[in-house]
Amino acid sequence: MATVVVGFVPKPEGEAALLAAIAEVQHRGGRLVVANTHRHGEADPEWLAKTQAELASARERLDAAGIDYTVRESETDEELDAADDLVQVARDEQAALIVIGIRRRTATGKLILGSQAQRILLDAPCPVLAVKPE
DSSP states (O other), rough: OEEEEEESSSSSHHHHHHHHHHHHHHHHHHHHHEEEEEEEOOOOOOHHHHHHHHHHHHHHHHHHTTTEEEEEEEEESSSSHHHHHHHHHHHHTTTTEEEOOOOOHHHHHHHHHHHHHHHHHOOOSSSEEOOOOO
């Protein structure tokens, strides 16, 4: 049974990734691991509340679709970030596929903030499907 891991954030790119992951699981006949990560001590309470509401909505969609799934929420410290966490979840779950949402960034944004997606693509132990919101 194939395991698909999806990186979930409460943004349009997270929604796009979730929808693509559901389609992949339905096509492959496996299970889905929804990974959500936030940095320890830096999470804004309003952002956490939004994330929890979005995760609840995602659970409802997954239940309605009859998907076998697990939600893994974690906090990272200074040495581990969301990209590292997602790659580690994929390793732990022996994932057949990672699904991530991406967004367009300016050249300056790429330079200053780095690219989580690029790190996932390079470090992933399995294929990565990158999707963008419509």
